[in-house]
Amino acid sequence: xxxxxxxxxxxxxxxxxxxxxxxxxxxxxxxxxxxxxxxxxxxxxxxxxxxxxxxxxxxxxxxxxxxxxxxxxxxxxxxxxxxxxxxxxxxxxxxxxxxxxxxxxxxxxxxxxxxxxxxxxxxxxxxxxxxxxxxxxxxxxxxxxxxxxxxxxxxxxxxxxxxxxxxxxxxxxxxxxxxxxxxxxxxxxxxxxxxxxxxxxxxxxxxxxxxxxxxxxxxxxxxxxxxxxxxxxxxxxxxxxxxxxxxxxxxxxxxxxxxxxxxxxxxxxxxxxxxxxxxxxxxxxxxxxxxxxxxxxxxxxxxxxxxxxxxxxxxxxxxxxxxxxxxxxxxxxxxxxxxxxxxxxxxxxxxxxxxxxxxxxxxxxxxxxxxxxxxxxxxxxxxxxxxxxxxxxxxx
Numbered sequence: 001x002x003x004x005x006x007x008x009x010x011x012x013x014x015x016x017x018x019x020x021x022x023x024x025x026x027x028x029x030x031x032x033x034x035x036x037x038x039x040x041x042x043x044x045x046x047x048x049x050x051x052x053x054x055x056x057x058x059x060x061x062x063x064x065x066x067x068x069x070x071x072x073x074x075x076x077x078x079x080x081x082x083x084x085x086x087x088x089x090x091x092x093x094x095x096x097x098x099x100x101x102x103x104x105x106x107x108x109x110x111x112x113x114x115x116x117x118x119x120x121x122x123x124x125x126x127x128x129x130x131x132x133x134x135x136x137x138x139x140x141x142x143x144x145x146x147x148x149x150x151x152x153x154x155x156x157x158x159x160x161x162x163x164x165x166x167x168x169x170x171x172x173x174x175x176x177x178x179x180x181x182x183x184x185x186x187x188x189x190x191x192x193x194x195x196x197x198x199x200x201x202x203x204x205x206x207x208x209x210x211x212x213x214x215x216x217x218x219x220x221x222x223x224x225x226x227x228x229x230x231x232x233x234x235x236x237x238x239x240x241x242x243x244x245x246x247x248x249x250x251x252x253x254x255x256x257x258x259x260x261x262x263x264x265x266x267x268x269x270x271x272x273x274x275x276x277x278x279x280x281x282x283x284x285x286x287x288x289x290x291x292x293x294x295x296x297x298x299x300x301x302x303x304x305x306x307x308x309x310x311x312x313x314x315x316x317x318x319x320x321x322x323x324x325x326x327x328x329x330x331x332x333x334x335x336x337x338x339x340x341x342x343x344x345x346x347x348x349x350x351x352x353x354x355x356x357x358x359x360x361x362x363x364x365x366x367x368x369x370x371x372x373x374x375x376x377x378x379x380x381x382x383x384x385x386x387x388x389x390x391x392x393x394x395x396x
Contacts, residue, residue: 065092067127067155074123080365081125084345086257087283093157093346096339096364097128099289100140102350103147118147121357122155130260130289130348131191132161132202133183141190149192159198159258160187161238163219175201175214177222184226198258199223200236203244212248220254234258238289242275249282256284260348263290265341267297267334267377268316268385276343289348291338298331299324319380326376333377335360336369 065083068075083092098121103114118129129148131140141160148156162183163175174180184199201219223235236258237245249256259279265272265288272288279286295302296316302308308316323330339347351357369377 065094065127066090067157069152069155072123072152072155073125077123077361077365078125081361082365083127086285086345087280088257091157093128093285094126095346096126096360097130097287097346097348098122098126099348099350100129100131100144102352103140103143114143115147115150117351117354117357118144119151120354121351122151124357124361126357126361127156128346128348129156129158130160130287131158132200133187141187145191145193153193157197158191158193159200159236159260160184160191160196161200161202162187162223163202173202175219177218180219180222181226184223184231188231195230196232198234198236199226199232200238200258200260203237203239203248212251215248216252216254220252224254236260236287238262240264242271246275246278249284256282258285258287260287260289263293264288265338265344265347266291266293267330267337267381268293268312268319270341272344273342280343285345286343287346287348288338288341288344291335291347291349292331293334297334299329315384319384322380322384323376326372328373328376330380332363333369333373333380335363337377339364 064075064078068078082095084095085092098118103117122129129144131144133141148158162180163173180201184196188194188196201215201223203215220235223232226232227235234257235254237248237256238260239245240262242261242264245259245261249259261272263269272286276286292298293302293308293316294306296306296308296313297320299320301317301320302313306313320330323333335347335349338349341347349360351360
């Protein structure tokens with residue numbers, strides 16, 4: 001499809017192919033919400049403890065993030081977590097985030113209580129959660145909403161996504177403004193929330209849009225309306241082609257605060273490293289997602305739907321086999337690499353059991369890979385992945 005370049009422009013009207021007017025967009029955003037919302041005057045503390053709230057506020061420990069809640073969090077665990085500042089905000093996000101695709105069943109059945117999994121992650125210091133309609137067609141959002149109903153809203157930041165919807169090829173992508181706002185409203189209802197911290201536009205395959213103007217002048221401006229109305233706090237972009245993300249950001253008049261990349265800051269593909277400086281220059285926070293490349297970098301292997309080519313599958317299988325011969329977990333090597341990828345704010349990791357939460361936290365906060373593990377990792381990156389998995393590798 002022909003690529004079009006658009007210059008920066010403010011005040012450009014939103015064109016919705018005659019499907020919806022500006023007033024209807026505002027009306028939709030103003031619809032009453034059935035979501036839960038604590039009045040500002042109500043304290044989260046038990047009645048007998050409310051008198052101490054002022055004293056607690058006066059003795060805030062600056063080493064703790066603003067999401068910390070006494071008597072809810074495991075304070076020692078929170079203090080061990082690394083939190084990174086979002087440019088231009090007072091937000092500090094944990095270096096490891098909770099990817100909620102797994103709890104929707106995208107990678108198989110979940111045996112543990114999902115409420116317990118999510119609660120454990122947050123109490124142990126993870127304060128960023130990511131979900132989206134695409135993850136099992138709203139199942140992830142719905143399940144997560146039930147789990148979060150028992151957890152204080154102050155204790156986490158959450159993101160969802162718009163733009164990618166159904167499995168049916170003809171209905172997978174829809175960037176029209178009315179569809180974006182409808183999707184966002186429904187996400188809020190499923191999550192049982194009154195606002196979402198970050199809303200990403202999923203432009204995994206932006207060429208599915210009739211042209212880029214629909215993303216620039218419908219999708220992003222619709223999200224600006226949602227932001228103005230308080231439904232979302234920040235706007236982000238997510239997608240596979242990093243060059244496409246840069247191009248859309250450069251052409252857009254909308255302020256983009258976050259980008260989420262998939263499988264581009266990983267053991268087998270570190271192409272993200274070529275773009276981090278550009279994102280930082282534009283004060284855009286980078287979320288590194290797909291640390292295990294959706295199962296490619298695990299002993300279990302990828303799910304049947306994985307889009308990797310035969311060449312990449314064979315390279316990853318060879319790397320996994322070599323690691324196993326040395327009694328080393330390739331998942332550990334891959335997660336350590338992605339967690340410590342230069343210049344990212346957070347590494348998003350899927351977790352579908354309490355034990356997996358604790359194991360990932362152990363690696364994020366305590367365990368460092370050994371010299372032997374480092375040598376094995378260097379070897380597989382040189383021999384299995386170079387020139388096969390789209391990344392030019394560098395040592396960290």
